[in-house]
Amino acid sequence: MSDTSTANATAGNGGERPVLLQMTGLRIEGRTEQGWSEIVHGVDVTLRRGEVLGLIGESGAGKSTIGLAAMGYARDGCRISGGAITFDGIDMREASDARKRALRGSRIAYVAQSAAAGFNPAHKLIDQYCEAPVQHGVRQRREAEGEAIDLFRRLRLPDPEGIGFRYPHQVSGGQLQRAMTAMAMACRPDLIIFDEPTTALDVTTQIEVLAAIRDVVEQFDTAAIYVTHDLAVVAQMADRIMVLRHGDLVEENETRAMLAGPDEDYTRALLSVRSYRKDAAEIPVHDVPILTVDNVTAAYGPVPVLRNVSFAIHRKRTVAVVGESGSGKSTTARVITGLLPPRKGRVLFEGEPLPADFRQRSRDQLRHAQMIYQMPDTALNPRQRIRDVIGRPAHFYLGLSGKALDERVRDLLRLIELEPDDYIDRLPTELSGGQKQRICIARALAAEPALIICDEVTSALDQLVAEEILKLLQKLQDDFDLSYMFITHDIGTVRAISDEVVVMLQGEVVEHGPRDEMFRPPHHEYTELLLSSVPEMDPDWLTNLLRERGEE
Amino acid sequence: MFRLLKTAPPTAWFGMIVILAYIVIAIFAPAIAPYGETDIVGPEYDLWSEAHPLGTDNLGRDMMTRLIYGARNTVGIAFVTTIIAFFLGGALGLLAATVGGWADQLLSRLVDVLMAIPQLIFALLILTIVGTSIPAVILVIAVLDSTRVFRLGRAVAMNIVVMDFVEAAKLRGEGLWWIIRAEILPNAMAPLVAEFGLRFCFVFLTISALSFLGLGIQPPTADWGSMVRDNATLITFGDVTPLLPAAAIALLTVAVNFVVDWFLHKTSGLKDV
Numbered sequence: 001m002s003d004t005s006t007a008n009a010t011a012g013n014g015g016e017r018p019v020l021l022q023m024t025g026l027r028i029e030g031r032t033e034q035g036w037s038e039i040v041h042g043v044d045v046t047l048r049r050g051e052v053l054g055l056i057g058e059s060g061a062g063k064s065t066i067g068l069a070a071m072g073y074a075r076d077g078c079r080i081s082g083g084a085i086t087f088d089g090i091d092m093r094e095a096s097d098a099r100k101r102a103l104r105g106s107r108i109a110y111v112a113q114s115a116a117a118g119f120n121p122a123h124k125l126i127d128q129y130c131e132a133p134v135q136h137g138v139r140q141r142r143e144a145e146g147e148a149i150d151l152f153r154r155l156r157l158p159d160p161e162g163i164g165f166r167y168p169h170q171v172s173g174g175q176l177q178r179a180m181t182a183m184a185m186a187c188r189p190d191l192i193i194f195d196e197p198t199t200a201l202d203v204t205t206q207i208e209v210l211a212a213i214r215d216v217v218e219q220f221d222t223a224a225i226y227v228t229h230d231l232a233v234v235a236q237m238a239d240r241i242m243v244l245r246h247g248d249l250v251e252e253n254e255t256r257a258m259l260a261g262p263d264e265d266y267t268r269a270l271l272s273v274r275s276y277r278k279d280a281a282e283i284p285v286h287d288v289p290i291l292t293v294d295n296v297t298a299a300y301g302p303v304p305v306l307r308n309v310s311f312a313i314h315r316k317r318t319v320a321v322v323g324e325s326g327s328g329k330s331t332t333a334r335v336i337t338g339l340l341p342p343r344k345g346r347v348l349f350e351g352e353p354l355p356a357d358f359r360q361r362s363r364d365q366l367r368h369a370q371m372i373y374q375m376p377d378t379a380l381n382p383r384q385r386i387r388d389v390i391g392r393p394a395h396f397y398l399g400l401s402g403k404a405l406d407e408r409v410r411d412l413l414r415l416i417e418l419e420p421d422d423y424i425d426r427l428p429t430e431l432s433g434g435q436k437q438r439i440c441i442a443r444a445l446a447a448e449p450a451l452i453i454c455d456e457v458t459s460a461l462d463q464l465v466a467e468e469i470l471k472l473l474q475k476l477q478d479d480f481d482l483s484y485m486f487i488t489h490d491i492g493t494v495r496a497i498s499d500e501v502v503v504m505l506q507g508e509v510v511e512h513g514p515r516d517e518m519f520r521p522p523h524h525e526y527t528e529l530l531l532s533s534v535p536e537m538d539p540d541w542l543t544n545l546l547r548e549r550g551e552e
Numbered sequence: 553m554f555r556l557l558k559t560a561p562p563t564a565w566f567g568m569i570v571i572l573a574y575i576v577i578a579i580f581a582p583a584i585a586p587y588g589e590t591d592i593v594g595p596e597y598d599l600w601s602e603a604h605p606l607g608t609d610n611l612g613r614d615m616m617t618r619l620i621y622g623a624r625n626t627v628g629i630a631f632v633t634t635i636i637a638f639f640l641g642g643a644l645g646l647l648a649a650t651v652g653g654w655a656d657q658l659l660s661r662l663v664d665v666l667m668a669i670p671q672l673i674f675a676l677l678i679l680t681i682v683g684t685s686i687p688a689v690i691l692v693i694a695v696l697d698s699t700r701v702f703r704l705g706r707a708v709a710m711n712i713v714v715m716d717f718v719e720a721a722k723l724r725g726e727g728l729w730w731i732i733r734a735e736i737l738p739n740a741m742a743p744l745v746a747e748f749g750l751r752f753c754f755v756f757l758t759i760s761a762l763s764f765l766g767l768g769i770q771p772p773t774a775d776w777g778s779m780v781r782d783n784a785t786l787i788t789f790g791d792v793t794p795l796l797p798a799a800a801i802a803l804l805t806v807a808v809n810f811v812v813d814w815f816l817h818k819t820s821g822l823k824d825v
Binding site for chain 1: 715716717719720722723724725726734735738739741
């Protein structure tokens, strides 16, 4: 601990602070069928005391792997194969397991992406909090409990005295993520690694967690590595940003300097990721809408999940349905597709009421409404070749077979910008996430539908890939006069692609109107909260927002 | 396929060679065997000699001939039984998981009832009532064993039905048959094939056990189970001959399990440790 005190003493105002973590020429290999292949190709990381470093990149860029390597740890199936890792003078590659174990949790802590999976469901939060400090012998149990309550208060958790005595399933996801941050702070570590701590959270919850993390890191002068794929988030948190791609460093700079003038094209692409906008089209007033949801009330068993939901989708228009998880967006889609017959109300297609249960609908009625799912991994049968995946609806609805079917499948693959000869005989497992989602789009298109329901289609994808998917969907809409119902919790997506917006909260439609009107005040108070919670690239955004909200 | 075989571990190779040998012996039994299946060719319990490499049995039939024909009868019947058990149990299991609701309840409770009674005792009971013809033996064991296949098939399919691609197929308007055959079955194949190997061994043992108890394959048909029983007296004289059919059963069981282990390992994606 003497190191810490001298470090703090030498840390002048604005002066260069001592280096806490130094990784040079870091190489990490992962195990594949053919043996070991390198996934991180010699990256240098330098972190000074009290500094927050953002690691950013798409999935597979190696950002989490590098974050974990700072603890001298490699995931199962990975190994650190080259380079040096020095944490506060300790060589982490040479250090014994016992030595590393003593450091982990006490001087280096880790906050995982999914707090729900990170906590042991059988123990109370405070017991799990106290485990590390008591185990490492830095605090007595009583002392640790007192500090836990103090930290819970600093992290703005409700009922800080009582919340520790609850079990993980009794608190919400955002609260759990904050409790995990508290746990990481328990031994007052020198370094915390945050591995996408807010990715699984709604925007409104994300704000609270981000603000809490930032405050507490500042208060205790802790150094942090913040791993994320969202540049807007990292802009709020980090002093310095490293952009990674395919295990290589693309660019490294101070946060403000990088946002003001990136040097590399890739960084520029990441920065402009939310810039895509289409021009919202007018909503026709007198046409018969393609789809009308008329006063629908639905329930799972005795629990009502939708109350009097009404809206309409017109030809060649995109309606975005927005709301946080549990607001009933996906349930609305289930009612429309007929998976969940409503208690009251009905669904009309081109003015004709649809049977409530999909089993009673005709083949043509089913053909007209197609669906694209959030998780392309589970939406494609892993044992079917692309030819069969796309070919089946074309054969099933339109009776194509033989040569005509083959031609149609190739056409569809060209439409989604995949080379037919390369892809037609592949299995879904041989595709990337974005390619799988394209295949799902082709499958929906193969039915030649009038309406496509897109259920969070971009939320499992990296931002750059997601944007390409959105552009593709837009192009297809223009070419084939498609209507989209776009379920999302991401306002960026809404801004990019929608003509009309429906905002849902707890099973009810709270606001409904053309997109440009929705983004102009005055808003419903919940819409306002949703809108203002979307992170922006401006590094002062979070600070300003919190000040504004504090004043209100 | 060939590439797959090349990566097979030695145990799997051993298993495959043994199974292949059994199949060859079973198919070409009349050509390989030195005598006829039921011919009495010497004195009872003759010792191993040049004319009778493994001696003769309690009626003076050639032991080696009986062993070779036994492969044909025992293995053949076990194979047919296992296939019936699989078609019955697998189809109903996938159906129960896909349809759900009361059909699932009905089938599952019926299977629970069948499984509640010890298998061998239940088989004995029914065979005593309906008689011990070979079709009866096959059907009774197949039905009893299909309950286990049903359980497995249902459990595996339960995890697949909830996937989005099955929902997509349902919403497309696909019929039940397509959903089971094209969407669910290919994904449930790996555990079912593995189970097939294991189940084959169990069926084999059940038939042998029934034959040993006198209710399985009836004399004079050569069968490994009843061969052990018929010649059991010799064991008291320290002769290993009666144990040879038992050894044949054990060897096949081990061989099948080696192959199944390898297959399970391949499909489950377990890492070599």
